[in-house]
Amino acid sequence: MDFESKANASTPTDNIEFAQPTTTRKPLELLRDTEALLRRPTVAKLSPILPPKLSNRFQSTSSLADDSFKELAEIDLNTITDFELRPARILVGLSLVGFGALMILVLLLYLNTLHPKISTVVQIRQYWYQYIWFVCLGITGMFILGREAMRPMPKRRK
Incomplete structure (x- = not known):
């Protein structure tokens, strides 16, 4: 008696090779091109319905974005060292700490001004997700x- 299902029997599958792109583009170039493909039609559709002064500013901002993304696309990501990214990582860490503390204060201010008669335990029970x-x-x-503080500093050359 054969208990093995015919549907679960393994069959050899054909190895399908996917087409490889002929040229490899940098991620920042892809970002520039994708953003431009989304922005340019939007600017073209909105410019006629906006007031003339606002329309001119809108179009000049779009051309400024073109220039900025062109400069950004010229950056080679492989040349950026780990040490050069340290200030950005520190700023992100400080921003997260500050934003978390600020939002806890805003939440406490909200609870104490709009719901002053509710006890703290009930407030925490109702708003635990936000806390x-x-x-x-x-x-x-x-x-x-903490991760940045524990990273070894690169040795300086004399």
């Missing part, structure tokens, strides 16, 4: 800052 979210943002920022 946890903002505390997690702060903790994430602290982890980023």
Whole structure:
């Protein structure tokens, strides 16, 4: 008696090779081109219905975006060192810590002004999700800052 299902029997599959792109483009070039493909038709559709002064500013901002993305696309990501990214990582960590603390204060201000008669335990029970979210943002920022503090500094050449 054969208990093995015919549907589960393994059959050799054909190895299908996908077409490889002929030229490899840098990620920043892809970002520039994708953004331009979305922005240019939007500007073309909105410019006629906007007031003339606003339309001119809108179009000049679009051309400024073209120039900025052109400069951005010229950056070679492989030449950026880990040490050069350190200030950006520190700023992200500080931003997360600050935003988490600020939002906890805003939440407390909201609860104390709009719901002053509710006890703290009931407030935490009703708004626990927001508390946890903002505390997690702060903790994430602290982890980023702690990781940066523990990174070894590169040796300087004399």
